[in-house]
Amino acid sequence: MKNIRIKSPIDAATIASLTAGTQVLISGVIYVARDAAHQRLVWSLEKGEPLPVNIKGQTIYYMGPSPAPPGRVIGAAGPTTSSRMDIYTPRLLADGLKAMIGKGNRSPEVKAAIKEYKAIYFTAIGGAGALLAKTIKKADIIAYEDLGAEAIMRLEVEDFPAIVANDIYGGDLFEQAQSQYRIDGD
Amino acid sequence: MREIKASVIAETITRLSQETNFDLGEDVLAALKRAVETEESPLGKEILSQLLENARIAREEHIPLCQDCGTAVVFLEIGQEAHVTGGDLSTAVSEGVSRGYTRGYLRKSMVRQPFSARMNTRDNTPPIIHTEIVPGDHIRITVMPKGGGAENMSRLAMLKPAEGRQGVIDFMVKAVNEAGGRACPPLIVGVGIGGTSDTVMLLAKKSLLRPLGQPNPDPETAELEQTILRKINNLGIGPLGLGGRTTALAVHIQTMPAHIASLPVAVNLQCHSARHKEAVL
Numbered sequence: 001m002k003n004i005r006i007k008s009p010i011d012a013a014t015i016a017s018l019t020a021g022t023q024v025l026i027s028g029v030i031y032v033a034r035d036a037a038h039q040r041l042v043w044s045l046e047k048g049e050p051l052p053v054n055i056k057g058q059t060i061y062y063m064g065p066s067p068a069p070p071g072r073v074i075g076a077a078g079p080t081t082s083s084r085m086d087i088y089t090p091r092l093l094a095d096g097l098k099a100m101i102g103k104g105n106r107s108p109e110v111k112a113a114i115k116e117y118k119a120i121y122f123t124a125i126g127g128a129g130a131l132l133a134k135t136i137k138k139a140d141i142i143a144y145e146d147l148g149a150e151a152i153m154r155l156e157v158e159d160f161p162a163i164v165a166n167d168i169y170g171g172d173l174f175e176q177a178q179s180q181y182r183i184d185g186d
Numbered sequence: 187m188r189e190i191k192a193s194v195i196a197e198t199i200t201r202l203s204q205e206t207n208f209d210l211g212e213d214v215l216a217a218l219k220r221a222v223e224t225e226e227s228p229l230g231k232e233i234l235s236q237l238l239e240n241a242r243i244a245r246e247e248h249i250p251l252c253q254d255c256g257t258a259v260v261f262l263e264i265g266q267e268a269h270v271t272g273g274d275l276s277t278a279v280s281e282g283v284s285r286g287y288t289r290g291y292l293r294k295s296m297v298r299q300p301f302s303a304r305m306n307t308r309d310n311t312p313p314i315i316h317t318e319i320v321p322g323d324h325i326r327i328t329v330m331p332k333g334g335g336a337e338n339m340s341r342l343a344m345l346k347p348a349e350g351r352q353g354v355i356d357f358m359v360k361a362v363n364e365a366g367g368r369a370c371p372p373l374i375v376g377v378g379i380g381g382t383s384d385t386v387m388l389l390a391k392k393s394l395l396r397p398l399g400q401p402n403p404d405p406e407t408a409e410l411e412q413t414i415l416r417k418i419n420n421l422g423i424g425p426l427g428l429g430g431r432t433t434a435l436a437v438h439i440q441t442m443p444a445h446i447a448s449l450p451v452a453v454n455l456q457c458h459s460a461r462h463k464e465a466v467l
Contacts, residue, residue: 023229036304066253066293075291076244076253081335081368103335104368104427125233126335126370126426127459130249131240148306149253149293163229163428174367177429181227182422 005159008059010099015120018164020171024122025159030059030101032153034080037144038088045095052143053152056096062103064149065139066129074139074155076129079103082121086110093117101162105174114166122162123173135160188265188323190467192273195327198465199282202329203258204290206463207250210241213398214460217435221372221425230430234372237425237458248290252459255292256331258283258313261395265322276315284309295334316388328395330462336373336455339365342387345449351410354379354451359417361453362434367427370457373434374398375418378452380442390454393438395462402439411437425458 006014008028018024031053033041044051062082066075082102089100090113098119103126106114114121124132138156145151165173215238222234244251260279270278287294287310296311297304320326341361345353358377365373378389401408415437424430435458444450 021229064253064293064295066250066255067291069248069291072249075293076250076255078253080254081338083368103370105366123367123426123428125236125240126367127252127333127457128236128240129253130244130247130251131236133249134243148308149295150306173429174427177227177229177424178366178422178427180422181424181429181431183420 003161008099008157009057010059010120012118015098015118015168018120019167019169020164020173020176022164024162024164026059026162027158027160028156030061030155030157030160031055032061032063032065032155034062034064034150035084036147036150037152038085040144042088042091045091055092057098059099059101060092060097061101061155068139074133074136077133077136078129079124079126082106089113093119105172106166111166111170111172115168115170118168120164120168121166123165124160124162132160187267187269189269189271190325192270192275192278194467195270195275195325196278196282196285198327198467199260199279199329200286200289202327202463202465203283203286203292203331206329206461207255207290207292207331208248209245210251211398211460211462214458215241217398218372218458221432221435225425225430225432227424227428227430229428230425230432233425233428234432250292251461252333253293254295254333254335255287255310256333256461257296257337258287258310259330259332259391260313260315261328261330261392262315262317263320263326264317265324266319267323268325279313279315280311283313284311325467326464327467328462328464330395333370333457333459336369336457339369339455340387341453342383343451344383345451347447347449349449353449354410355414355417357451358414358453359421362418362455363421363423365455366423369455370459371423371427371434372425372432372458374456374460375414375434375437376454376456377437377439379439379450380444381450383450385442386450386452387454389440389442390452393440394454394456394460396438398460399436404441407439407441411439
């Protein structure tokens with residue numbers, strides 16, 4: 001399978017060039033945030049407070065790693081279910097977030113916001129935490145340390161494998177691929 | 187009466203908590219290997235191969251198979267001739283989980299006051315403990331780390347008896363279809379039928395402990411397992427929801443008698459990281 005190498009933060013031209021089903025290898029900086037961190041980020045936005053990290057143009061990975069054993073950068077580090085973040089996502093996209101990595105499909109509201117704000121959603125391989133950890137070269141907690149496994153982290157990744165699930169043109173890999181293999185009338 | 191020390195129970199659970207998070211069972215590995223061969227989707231095939239590679243890295247390097255090291259679900263079959271000495275049984279189980287998750291660098295995923303503050307308990311306690319008194323003088327301990335993504339897709343239906351076999355099939359297929367890629371397919375679909383609303387959920391979870399793909403000993407139930415498996419794999423969801431033939435590796439059904447007014451059905455989905463290990467003391 002062809003893999004396209006891309007840099008994160010991902011620029012607008014690259015986002016426009018990617019369509020649902022394209023396999024990519026991401027290198028560069030991505031930020032980690034999941035349920036509790038999303039709640040706090042959106043609270044801050046609604047109160048008009050500054051965010052602990054500037055998300056404009058950035059990539060967020062929905063993930064909560066296991067602790068780093070001695071001598072390692074991080075523990076297992078696979079994606080968590082994205083749909084739990086759906087309620088917060090349009091607000092973050094409106095504030096400039098450009099890319100998301102997680103697993104599973106998104107709500108109609110998120111898909112619409114992805115089109116509107118010209119953003120992109122990638123799926124990574126759920127349950128491949130040990131494999132994906134190999135692509136993470138540096139990991140630092142940068143905010144909400146009290147949240148434990150849910151703290152916001154900054155990662156430096158090299159050739160992190162992901163697949164475009166929702167693109168700016170309305171393409172949806174989950175819908176397309178599942179209908180391709182569905183057998184009706186059994 | 188045979189005496190079993192609480193400290194031995196704790197140490198066993200410390201060991202099992204770690205082993206089960208690093209070492210995917212041979213039955214699951216064999217099923218994934220078969221699926222690589224039979225999967226028609228090229229992307230699905232590639233994903234399944236990467237799951238096998240993930241399992242190899244986890245086993246060799248002691249990195250958890252999945253960052254979600256789960257709620258620690260602990261099943262205890264306690265022989266009625268066994269006597270726990272030197273401490274309280276549930277404290278021993280809790281200590282075992284706490285030490286295992288801490289020493290193994292496993293993720294601690296439990297939060298207190300789930301509807302509000304959600305503060306992490308920091309050692310993955312409390313475990314969920316299911317006990318059963320059985321004949322004999324041994325204690326069988328099974329540790330099952332249960333990931334949140336798949337557990338969130340659990341479903342319970344109190345069907346009308348008139349809905350019967352077809353009602354069970356329709357409910358099961360709908361539950362898996364709605365879970366889509368979110369429960370990390372390929373799945374093992376745990377099903378309970380019968381009993382009451384509380385016992386049927388436990389029955390569904392216990393069915394996941396059966397060796398993968400071993401049919402129910404009752405031929406009629408085994409046939410229902412195969413029928414539901416075929417229908418689920420016709421959904422096209424595929425590995426991680428990205429399309430394909432392998433949505434479930436197996437359907438495991440456990441049944442028990444039910445009230446004349448009731449047909450309880452429960453689904454407990456197990457992601458492909460199907461982890462459980464046991465020891466007999």
